[in-house]
Amino acid sequence: MRIDLVTIFPQYFTALDLSLIGRAGQSGLLDLRVHDLRGWTTDRHHSVDDAPYGGGAGMVMRPDVWGRALDEVLAQDPRVDEASTLGARRVLAIPTPSGSPLTQAMAEDLAGADHLVVACGRYEGIDQRVADYYRDAGREVVEYSIGDYVLNGGEAAALVLVEAVTRLLDGFMGNPESLVEESHSAGILEYPAYTRPRSWRGLEVPEVLLGGDHGAIRRWRQERAIDRTVERRPDLVEALPARLLDGAAREHLASRGYAAAETGARPLAIRPARPDEAPRIAALARRTFPLACPDSLPAEAIEDFCRTELSDESFDQMLADPAAHRILVAQVDADLVGYTLTVLSGPRGLPDGLVGGRIAPGAAYLSKCYVDEAWHGSGIAGALLEEAVVDVERTGAASQIVLGTNEANTRAQRFYRRHGFSRAGRRVFVVGGVENRDVVLVRKLTTAVPR
Ligand code: ADE
Numbered sequence: 001m002r003i004d005l006v007t008i009f010p011q012y013f014t015a016l017d018l019s020l021i022g023r024a025g026q027s028g029l030l031d032l033r034v035h036d037l038r039g040w041t042t043d044r045h046h047s048v049d050d051a052p053y054g055g056g057a058g059m060v061m062r063p064d065v066w067g068r069a070l071d072e073v074l075a076q077d078p079r080v081d082e083a084s085t086l087g088a089r090r091v092l093a094i095p096t097p098s099g100s101p102l103t104q105a106m107a108e109d110l111a112g113a114d115h116l117v118v119a120c121g122r123y124e125g126i127d128q129r130v131a132d133y134y135r136d137a138g139r140e141v142v143e144y145s146i147g148d149y150v151l152n153g154g155e156a157a158a159l160v161l162v163e164a165v166t167r168l169l170d171g172f173m174g175n176p177e178s179l180v181e182e183s184h185s186a187g188i189l190e191y192p193a194y195t196r197p198r199s200w201r202g203l204e205v206p207e208v209l210l211g212g213d214h215g216a217i218r219r220w221r222q223e224r225a226i227d228r229t230v231e232r233r234p235d236l237v238e239a240l241p242a243r244l245l246d247g248a249a250r251e252h253l254a255s256r257g258y259a260a261a262e263t264g265a266r267p268l269a270i271r272p273a274r275p276d277e278a279p280r281i282a283a284l285a286r287r288t289f290p291l292a293c294p295d296s297l298p299a300e301a302i303e304d305f306c307r308t309e310l311s312d313e314s315f316d317q318m319l320a321d322p323a324a325h326r327i328l329v330a331q332v333d334a335d336l337v338g339y340t341l342t343v344l345s346g347p348r349g350l351p352d353g354l355v356g357g358r359i360a361p362g363a364a365y366l367s368k369c370y371v372d373e374a375w376h377g378s379g380i381a382g383a384l385l386e387e388a389v390v391d392v393e394r395t396g397a398a399s400q401i402v403l404g405t406n407e408a409n410t411r412a413q414r415f416y417r418r419h420g421f422s423r424a425g426r427r428v429f430v431v432g433g434v435e436n437r438d439v440v441l442v443r444k445l446t447t448a449v450p451r
Helices: 010-017 019-027 064-075 103-109 128-135 155-166 212-231 249-256 275-292 300-310 312-319 378-397 410-418
Strands: 002-007 031-036 089-100 115-119 138-146 266-274 325-332 333-341 364-371 400-406 422-431 433-442
Touching: 002 010, 002 064, 002 155, 010 275, 019 155, 019 275, 031 333, 064 089, 064 115, 064 128, 089 103, 089 155, 103 138, 103 155, 103 275, 103 400, 115 155, 115 300, 115 400, 128 138, 138 155, 138 275, 155 433, 212 325, 266 378, 275 300, 275 312, 275 325, 275 333, 275 364, 312 325, 325 378, 364 378, 378 410, 400 410, 400 422, 410 433
Parallel strands: 002 031, 002 115, 089 115, 089 138, 364 400
Antiparallel strands: 266 325, 325 333, 333 364, 400 433, 422 433
16 A cells, blocks of 8 residues: 655654554555655745635645645555556545544545545645545545544644554554454454453452453453443444344343444333333233243233233232332333333242242242343343342342243243253243143342341
C-alpha cells in the first residue's frame, strides 16, 4: 500500500519511522511518503490560508494550494507493477472534526485500498470545495473524525488512521491471530488482559486464568467483555446483532440488562411483578403455556388449564400473597415478554408428586418459567431463571428449588441442566384432565437458611 501524507508540519510524522510501521516501510509492505504543503504555494510568504468568507474566527486553508498539491500526489503511481495500476483504488482521506466517525470497519475497508492520500488541515480546516471537487471528479473521498473533540489540526488524526489501517495489511502483524478477537472487530470491547507477576500490590490475577480449563477461560473472557461493553459502550450493545453471540453470551447479556435481538440488543428489565399486573401476566401465561405442551395434548385440555389455572383472578391472588408466590417478569420496552412463578412451600407443602427421594419437604417449587416465542433464544429465559433462584435464596425459605417439565420437552430439560438442575424423578402432571408425564429436576440453593 502507498500512503501519502500532505501537511504543513512534515516533522510531525517522524514518529512513523518507529516500530512496526517503520519496519513495514523497510520490508516494502508500505510505501509511506510525507509532503510539505508549502511546496505548492506560489507566493513569497508561502501562505496556505486566508480569512473565511462570511466572517468568523480563524483562518481557512486555501483550495488553490491544496488543489495543486492533491492533483500531483493523486496522480502518482501507487504500484511498481505498471499493469496493475489501472484498477488501483485510491482514496483521499480528510481528517476533520465534522467527518464521519473513524471505525474499525472503516479501517478494514481502507486497508483494501492501494493508495491512501491524507490531507491534513490546520486552523478552521480546508475550504469545502476541495473535498467537493475531488468527489465530483469521481474520486473516493472520506472525511473522517477520530472523536468528538477538536484538535489543532489533522496530523494526529492522520497518524491514527495510518496506524489503524497499516496493522491490518496482510503480513504486517507478526501474529495475525491477535487481530481476530480484539476489541471492535466483533462489535464488543476486548476482555481485560493479565500477565506476570501473579500477585501485584495486593491485586491477584483472576483464578480462572491460572487453571488450564480453556472452556472456562473462554466463557469468563466473554462475560467480562460483555460486562465492559455494557458499562462503557451501551451504544455498541444496542447495535450488536444477536447472531454474533452464542447462547451463553446472550444469557449473560440478559443478566446485565439487555435482550439479544437481530437488530441489536434491547434494554431489558427483570423485576418483581407489581400487584396491578395480574391481567398482563395472566395473558402472557396463557400465550406461553401452550408452547411447552406436547403435540399429543388435545387443544381443549390446554384451553381448560389456561382458563382455570392461568386466569386473571389466580394471578391476582398470587400477587396478593408474595410470601408464598414469587413472580418475576421480564420487560422489553413496555412489553412483558417472560415470567417466572416460584411457590414457597408453606404449610401445604409441595404439590403432589414432587415430594420424596432427594427432594427436601421445604423445597421451593419453580412452577413456571416462560418467555414469549419471539424472544426464544434471546437469553431472557436463562437470566429470568437465575434471578428467580437468587430471589428464593434471598428469602432464605428453602434449600432446594424443584420443578417438573414434560418428558418430551428435551429442549427445556437441557436448559435446566445447563442451569444446575439434575434429575430427581418423575411425576404425573394433569393438564385439563389429561395426565402428562413430567421429569422432576432439582437444584440446590446456596445461601438458603431453611425455615
Ligand atoms: N481535526 C481536528 N479535530 C479532529 C478530529 N477530532 N478528528 C479528525 N480530525 C480533526
